Amino acid sequence: xxxxxxxxxxxxxxxxxxxxxxxxxxxxxxxxxxxxxxxxxxxxxxxxxxxxxxxxxxxxxxxxxxxxxxxxxxxxxxxxxxxxxxxxxxxxxxxxxxxxxxxxxxxxxxxxxxxxxxxxxxxxxxxxxxxxxxxxxxxxxxxxxxxxxxxxxxxxxxxxxxxxxxxxxxxxxxxxxxxxxxxxxxxxxxxxxxxxxxxxxxxxxxxxxxxxxxxxxxxxxxxxxxxxxxxxxxxxxxxxxxxxxxxxxxxxxxxxxxxxxxxxxxxxxxxxxxxxxxxxxxxxxxxxxxxxxxxxxxxxxxxxxxxxxxxxxxxxxxxxxxxxxxxxxxxxxxxxxxxxxxxxxxxxxxxxxxxxxxxxxxxxxxxxxxxxxxxxxxxxxxxxxxxxxxxxxxxxxxxxxxxxxxxxxxxxxxxxxxxxxxxxxxxxxxxxxxxxxxxxxxxxxxxxxxxxxxxxxxxxxxxxxxxxxxxxxxxxxxxxxxxxxxxxxxxxxxxxxxxxxxxxxxxxxxxxxxxxxxxxxxxxxxxxxxxxxxxxxxxxxxxxxxxxxxxxxxxxxxxxxxxxxxxxxxxxxxxxxxxxxxxxxxxxxxxxxxxxxxxxxxxxxxxxxxxxxxxxxxxxxxxxxxxxxxxxxxxxxxxxxxxxxxxxxxxxxxxxxxxxxxxxxxxxxxxxxxxxxxxxxxxxxxxxxxxxxxxxxxxxxxxxxxxxxxxxxxxxxxxxxxxxxxxxxxxxxxxxxxxxxxxxxxxxxxxxxxxxxxxxxxxxxxxxxxxxxxxxxxxxxxxxxxxxxxxxxxxxxxxxxxxxxxxxxxxxxxxxxxxxxxxxxxxxxxxxxxxxxxxxxxxxxxxxxxxxxxxxxxxxxxxxxxxxxxxxxxxxxxxxxxxxxxxxxxxxx
DNA sequence: AAAACGCATGGTA
DNA sequence: GTACCATGCGTTT
Numbered sequence: 001x002x003x004x005x006x007x008x009x010x011x012x013x014x015x016x017x018x019x020x021x022x023x024x025x026x027x028x029x030x031x032x033x034x035x036x037x038x039x040x041x042x043x044x045x046x047x048x049x050x051x052x053x054x055x056x057x058x059x060x061x062x063x064x065x066x067x068x069x070x071x072x073x074x075x076x077x078x079x080x081x082x083x084x085x086x087x088x089x090x091x092x093x094x095x096x097x098x099x100x101x102x103x104x105x106x107x108x109x110x111x112x113x114x115x116x117x118x119x120x121x122x123x124x125x126x127x128x129x130x131x132x133x134x135x136x137x138x139x140x141x142x143x144x145x146x147x148x149x150x151x152x153x154x155x156x157x158x159x160x161x162x163x164x165x166x167x168x169x170x171x172x173x174x175x176x177x178x179x180x181x182x183x184x185x186x187x188x189x190x191x192x193x194x195x196x197x198x199x200x201x202x203x204x205x206x207x208x209x210x211x212x213x214x215x216x217x218x219x220x221x222x223x224x225x226x227x228x229x230x231x232x233x234x235x236x237x238x239x240x241x242x243x244x245x246x247x248x249x250x251x252x253x254x255x256x257x258x259x260x261x262x263x264x265x266x267x268x269x270x271x272x273x274x275x276x277x278x279x280x281x282x283x284x285x286x287x288x289x290x291x292x293x294x295x296x297x298x299x300x301x302x303x304x305x306x307x308x309x310x311x312x313x314x315x316x317x318x319x320x321x322x323x324x325x326x327x328x329x330x331x332x333x334x335x336x337x338x339x340x341x342x343x344x345x346x347x348x349x350x351x352x353x354x355x356x357x358x359x360x361x362x363x364x365x366x367x368x369x370x371x372x373x374x375x376x377x378x379x380x381x382x383x384x385x386x387x388x389x390x391x392x393x394x395x396x397x398x399x400x401x402x403x404x405x406x407x408x409x410x411x412x413x414x415x416x417x418x419x420x421x422x423x424x425x426x427x428x429x430x431x432x433x434x435x436x437x438x439x440x441x442x443x444x445x446x447x448x449x450x451x452x453x454x455x456x457x458x459x460x461x462x463x464x465x466x467x468x469x470x471x472x473x474x475x476x477x478x479x480x481x482x483x484x485x486x487x488x489x490x491x492x493x494x495x496x497x498x499x500x501x502x503x504x505x506x507x508x509x510x511x512x513x514x515x516x517x518x519x520x521x522x523x524x525x526x527x528x529x530x531x532x533x534x535x536x537x538x539x540x541x542x543x544x545x546x547x548x549x550x551x552x553x554x555x556x557x558x559x560x561x562x563x564x565x566x567x568x569x570x571x572x573x574x575x576x577x578x579x580x581x582x583x584x585x586x587x588x589x590x591x592x593x594x595x596x597x598x599x600x601x602x603x604x605x606x607x608x609x610x611x612x613x614x615x616x617x618x619x620x621x622x623x624x625x626x627x628x629x630x631x632x633x634x635x636x637x638x639x640x641x642x643x644x645x646x647x648x649x650x651x652x653x654x655x656x657x658x659x660x661x662x663x664x665x666x667x668x669x670x671x672x673x674x675x676x677x678x679x680x681x682x683x684x685x686x687x688x689x690x691x692x693x694x695x696x697x698x699x700x701x702x703x704x705x706x707x708x709x710x711x712x713x714x715x716x717x718x719x720x721x722x723x724x725x726x727x728x729x730x731x732x733x734x735x736x737x738x739x740x741x742x743x744x745x746x747x748x749x750x751x752x753x754x755x756x757x758x759x760x761x762x763x764x765x766x767x768x769x770x771x772x773x774x775x776x777x778x779x780x781x782x783x784x785x786x787x788x789x790x791x792x793x794x795x796x797x798x799x800x801x802x803x804x805x806x807x808x809x810x811x812x813x814x815x816x817x818x819x820x821x822x823x824x825x826x827x828x829x830x831x832x833x834x835x836x837x838x839x840x841x842x843x844x845x846x847x848x849x850x851x852x853x854x855x856x857x858x859x860x861x862x863x864x865x866x867x868x869x870x871x872x873x874x875x876x877x878x879x880x881x882x883x884x885x886x887x888x889x890x891x892x893x
Numbered sequence: 894a895a896a897a898c899g900c901a902t903g904g905t906a
Numbered sequence: 907g908t909a910c911c912a913t914g915c916g917t918t919t
Binding site for chain 1: 911
């Protein structure tokens with residue numbers, strides 16, 4: 001074996017020496033970072049886990065599985081994926097390990113499942129020539145016997161032992177060093193690093209071919225030694241990798257790791273063990289984030305860790321289901337939320353590059369290979385796994401997935417999961433409907449923000465097909481559900497940004513989101529346990545909450561028999577409609593049990609007061625949500641995406657104003673590029689961070705909303721800053737004068753005069769009298785984690801009212817104006833402008849969308865602007881508005 | 894003309 | 907600044 005696999009013309013397998021083919025297959029990863037190149041025969045042996053069995057039958061280091069007695073070679077890095085180390089000593093083949101895992105379902109188990117890579121690392125070091133990465137398998141897995149869960153070996157012991165177990169190669173010290181550092185600090189960085197690497201791990205079960213021998217592990221000459229080494233490696237590995245993300249909390253040394261990391265039980269999630277590919281190169285301790293067990297990479301560059309969004313999130317049930325009665329072991333590989341393209345008719349499923357390179361066969365030609373995939377029902381599909389050259393990189397796709405996607409009734413936003421079934425080595429494709437996925441995504445988060453549709457019921461009802469419960473989601477997550485029901489979790493964007501938020505909106509949901517602006521407001525509920533701060537703006541009181549409002553349960557307002565005002569609400573569980581007082585404010589999820597107004601109907605078993613006909617009569621009066629729900633209640637009460645804060649408002653408002661919604665076929669998880677004239681919520685919103693800037697004269701709902709809230713927030717800040725200043729501010733506001741206030745310290749809100757950025761960081765606000773528009777300009781100001789609307793000069797044409805096809809803008813304006821008017825009238829009857837649409841009018845006044853000479857044009861400043869980066873436009877005053885997503889407010893009459 | 898193909902583009906992380 | 911990836915869109919079938 002040569003140190004440079006690619007340099008040689010022959011197979012890397014020293015016992016082969018066959019001339020490599022023109023396109024040599026890549027095997028395990030070498031110290032150099034490259035992958036050894038094998039001849040076809042050896043490659044397949046490697047790929048199928050028969051490598052050692054085939055070539056190293058006579059090597060030392062064979063042990064028997066403590067459970068099934070099967071012989072497994074423990075001293076070979078190539079076989080490291082095939083067994084797991086037991087605390088009491090001995091090893092267990094992965095098949096047994098997996099079984100035990102599934103059976104015991106010990107929450108801590110999953111963590112231990114990740115204690116693989118280190119071993120590989122050790123092995124690598126042990127091996128003087130190479131460290132391997134078995135295709136489709138990972139580093140030596142290690143786990144503790146459930147009963148010995150807390151008896152992990154002290155890291156100190158590990159450290160002291162390590163030197164004895166590894167040879168004196170140079171890499172050892174480095175490894176030990178890094179290990180110590182890791183164990184002792186567990187700094188966040190490491191945590192993150194680990195968590196990422198974790199995902200790369202591919203649990204390789206399997207390869208039950210027991211007899212294996214390290215192909216290039218001269219350093220390990222006898223069983224005992226290798227065994228001990230493995231143990232050590234594993235331990236250290238576990239320790240090293242423990243710092244994982246909450247979702248994959250590695251369970252290493254409970255006594256140290258968990259406490260240090262602060263992981264809690266609720267964070268633990270049973271996740272299928274993943275055999276992790278690990279870069280055993282001790283030299284690059286920080287760069288060992290390569291996928292080890294990953295398949296041979298076409299390109300070593302693909303060794304980076306998988307993004308969390310692709311982490312497989314399997315529950316025991318799912319795994320069990322997949323493995324079924326076949327006694328098979330399932331190895332979760334990755335999952336992906338279907339994009340519109342993926343779910344579209346094109347039939348191409350874009351595969352995350354790293355996933356593709358890690359878990360799918362290496363392909364050197366764009367044409368790729370046909371890949372046989374089995375769905376969770378056992379049906380086999382053949383997709384073309386290929387790639388497109390793309391920016392010096394590759395874009396991997398699975399072609400021909402349409403039939404499969406359709407078979408599973410998947411839509412954009414749903415999640416497909418890829419696993420490997422061992423020992424068959426079959427690729428298994430499962431799925432989770434968006435609703436279920438959402439839950440999964442929120443596993444460590446609250447689901448309190450559900451928008452009114454039962455998250456639990458979704459799983460049951462999401463799939464109208466004959467799929468069993470399990471099948472419905474691919475393999476379902478009963479446990480996940482339980483978790484959610486028991487543990488209040490707060491939903492966060494987590495890995496999913498706003499983009500992903502949109503992704504979660506299924507068609508049904510989108511349709512259900514078709515509520516008017518007023519309705520959207522009506523659905524807003526202050527977040528629990530939050531006391532609003534009441535501020536007065538222009539004589540109107542506003543309740544502000546630090547946290548985003550949540551969407552309340554949609555109800556149907558009606559008049560009771562006695563003429564009293566009532567509202568009808570549908571139970572999340574039984575879908576019966578219950579009558580409630582008109583003033584009842586409901587949480588997003590409401591069930592009969594919460595019907596404190598009518599104890600007799602506080603149970604789902606109680607009959608519905610309304611007849612179907614009566615309800616039907618009511619429906620036209622209610623929004624689409626109710627109507628749709630009535631019709632689909634028994635079918636698919638999928639949850640509506642929980643949109644929070646401004647996003648929610650904006651989306652609802654937009655949708656409510658007649659924005660054409662994507663059809664099922666058009667369901668998109670990621671909006672296409674911004675298109676001229678498109679006024680959808682995507683196009684009118686800037687991407688986070690930089691994004692398109694809204695036109696100065698933009699009066700879209702988003703801008704209006706932002707402006708309004710901005711003003712409110714500004715006012716509050718102002719008020720807090722000083723009474724005097726507040727006095728001045730209010731006075732000036734009412735006079736429609738320019739306000740000057742200090743820039744918020746936290747930069748939550750800031751804007752400037754782009755044309756003449758004020759160094760003093762003063763904020764100027766121009767109020768258009770009583771109008772809704774706030775004329776603002778801002779100087780540069782960094783924004784962090786804020787929603788911002790930017791003027792995007794280059795998109796002015798696109799966003800200009802004139803290009804707004806079909807008066808979408810007008811509708812939005814009207815809706816907003818109506819709402820605001822309503823608010824004002826009900827609150828103080830303030831001097832409202834007679835104009836039906838102040839926003840629009842203001843926009844007109846702003847010069848009909850014409851660029852301002854210097855951004856000082858007050859009328860134009862209604863456009864809030866954000867970042868300093870907007871100064872690219874000469875004349876435009878890229879005023880920027882930024883609002884903390886978390887900050888929200890509800891207006892009260 | 895429609896569908897499929899595959900590279901290009903650009904938003905996002 | 908780079909890489910990824912969703913999807914636009916021109917080209918080919």
